[in-house]
Amino acid sequence: MDVESIFPSESDLDLSFTSCASSTTTDRTFTCSSGRSSSTLSFNESRLGTSSSSPLSSNTHRPHRKNDPHWAAIQTVTNLSPDGTLHLNHLKLLSHLGSGNLGRVFLCRLKDYDNTDATFALKVIDRESLTNKKLSHVMMESQILSIVDHPFLPTLYAHIDVSHYTCLLIDYCPGGDLHSLLRKQSGNRFRIDAVRFFASEILVGLEYLHALGVVYRDLKPENILIREDGHVMLSDFDLCFTADVVPTLQKRFSSKKVRSSKNRFSCFGEVFGRRREISDEEMTEFVAEPTGAYSRSCVGTHEYLAPELVNGNGHGNGVDWWAFGIFLYELLYGRTPFKGHTKEQTLRNIASSRPFDFPECDVEEEDGVAEVKDLIARLLVKDPRRRLGCAWGASDVKRHPFFDKIKWALIRTYSPPDVPGLLKMKKKKNHVMSHVGSSGKFSTSSFKKISRWSWRGLSNFIKGKRV
Ligand SMILES: Nc1ncnc2c1ncn2[C@@H]1O[C@H](COP(=O)(O)OP(=O)(O)OP(=O)(O)O)[C@@H](O)[C@H]1O
Numbered sequence: 312m313d314v315e316s317i318f319p320s321e322s323d324l325d326l327s328f329t330s331c332a333s334s335t336t337t338d339r340t341f342t343c344s345s346g347r348s349s350s351t352l353s354f355n356e357s358r359l360g361t362s363s364s365s366p367l368s369s370n371t372h373r374p375h376r377k378n379d380p381h382w383a384a385i386q387t388v389t390n391l392s393p394d395g396t397l398h399l400n401h402l403k404l405l406s407h408l409g410s411g412n413l414g415r416v417f418l419c420r421l422k423d424y425d426n427t428d429a430t431f432a433l434k435v436i437d438r439e440s441l442t443n444k445k446l447s448h449v450m451m452e453s454q455i456l457s458i459v460d461h462p463f464l465p466t467l468y469a470h471i472d473v474s475h476y477t478c479l480l481i482d483y484c485p486g487g488d489l490h491s492l493l494r495k496q497s498g499n500r501f502r503i504d505a506v507r508f509f510a511s512e513i514l515v516g517l518e519y520l521h522a523l524g525v526v527y528r529d530l531k532p533e534n535i536l537i538r539e540d541g542h543v544m545l546s547d548f549d550l551c552f553t554a555d556v557v558p559t560l561q562k563r564f565s566s567k568k569v570r571s572s573k574n575r576f577s578c579f580g581e582v583f584g585r586r587r588e589i590s591d592e593e594m595t596e597f598v599a600e601p602t603g604a605y606s607r608s609c610v611g612t613h614e615y616l617a618p619e620l621v622n623g624n625g626h627g628n629g630v631d632w633w634a635f636g637i638f639l640y641e642l643l644y645g646r647t648p649f650k651g652h653t654k655e656q657t658l659r660n661i662a663s664s665r666p667f668d669f670p671e672c673d674v675e676e677e678d679g680v681a682e683v684k685d686l687i688a689r690l691l692v693k694d695p696r697r698r699l700g701c702a703w704g705a706s707d708v709k710r711h712p713f714f715d716k717i718k719w720a721l722i723r724t725y726s727p728p729d730v731p732g733l734l735k736m737k738k739k740k741n742h743v744m745s746h747v748g749s750s751g752k753f754s755t756s757s758f759k760k761i762s763r764w765s766w767r768g769l770s771n772f773i774k775g776k777r778v
Pocket residue numbers: 343349408409410411412413414415416432434481482483484485488533534536546547549747748749750
């Protein structure tokens with residue numbers, strides 16, 4: 312059905328659909344299903360701009376999936392458009408997917424284009440309703456989206472600025488977010504092979520962002536969306552900051568892994584009491600890690616904040632490697648390691664010098680658990696100078712024995728793990744029905760009423776204004 316036929320009699324523009332004012336009276340105090348909102352604890356951002364030498368200054372966009380049906384659909388429509396560009400009235404809204412701190416997200420497809428596979432997510436942001444700080448977040452998000460081109464990151468198909476609205480057309484992920492998927496698992500935790508699968512994909516996504524000089528700062532399962540094919544898409548780039556990165560070839564001595572018939576050994580030393588067997592070998596490695604990145608603004612999600620972020624003394628690329636450790640821990644145990652009864656207690660636990668512990672549970676019986684615990688322990692090192700990944704980036708993390716089974720070049724071809732809620736989703740025909748966002752609010756029965764009300768503004772807007 313067309314948006315015009317749904318709301319034929321509306322003449323005044325009611326643009327309230329984009330307003331999130333009721334849920335965003337202060338910075339990021341809105342609630343998501345997990346109760347874990349991202350926070351801007353204080354604001355002292357000085358690195359929002361990009362330096363001229365940063366790769367972000369390049370506007371060239373070469374989509375790796377330029378032959379996929381989405382691009383083909385967009386191209387067909389824009390070719391027919393009088394000015395050769397995509398407009399809001401080329402889009403047909405299908406449903407409201409969710410609301411965030413900055414705006415609302417709609418499922419849509421191209422009008423007059425009956426390829427049902429070509430669905431998109433349209434993020435609509437009312438710039439007039441945002442504070443300057445949030446506007447800078449919007450700019451950051453659209454800036455990052457405009458330069459990334461990676462299988463595990465969103466593709467920006469169109470950026471449409473109309474009046475005081477910014478609309479970003481990106482990939483639609485029908486599988487909801489990883490946090491919701493985690494909650495569907497028994498014990499709220501994934502098996503080791505699923506942990507390895509999701510962690511590997513996020514790791515290469517982070518590697519790519521860091522190579523562009525982008526520090527992500529908001530890694531958490533809620534920000535990882537599941538594509539139709541079961542692979543992941545990292546979303547939400549509003550809290551990123553950028554820095555220069557100088558890719559280098561670095562020589563170093565690396566400890567060669569030695570395996571015995573019974574045990575595998577960490578290349579970094581003993582793994583939980585096992586005997587270490589190493590031999591050094593010289594290797595040259597490509598490193599593109601923003602080691603000089605520096606910011607003082609305290610942003611992120613409490614349970615995922617790195618100690619240097621909590622202490623407020625400035626932080627850099629290391630916050631993402633810390634968050635990656637928390638992420639692994641949460642996928643493995645269903646909870647984060649420093650969580651307290653209150654947010655303040657969580658922050659105190661992170662800042663304290665007390666080490667975290669691993670709960671005792673049936674995870675212990677799975678193959679690979681010693682390796683993943685070793686990896687977590689190396690990532691959750693409070694001193695960022697000693698934390699895995701901080702100096703050498705993702706290559707150090709990828710080399711960890713936990714990822715021994717991963718052939719990085721083939722990662723896109725791996726089948727997603729068979730976990731409840733994931734493969735079933737792939738079988739469903741109707742994406743609208745299968746979508747469950749982190750808000751978890753939309754049951755299909757209440758869906759029509761809610762979305763009808765909230766689309767009104769957008770439908771009028773699309774109807775009344777050809778850009
Ligand atoms: N590409 C997408 N495909 C499917 N659903 C999406 C997509 N992008 C967002 N959503 C849904 O819309 C909701 C709002 O997304 P949005 O990115 O605006 O907010 P958010 O995740 O809360 O981020 P923020 O931290 O910026 O407020 C998400 O929780 C998710 O359920």
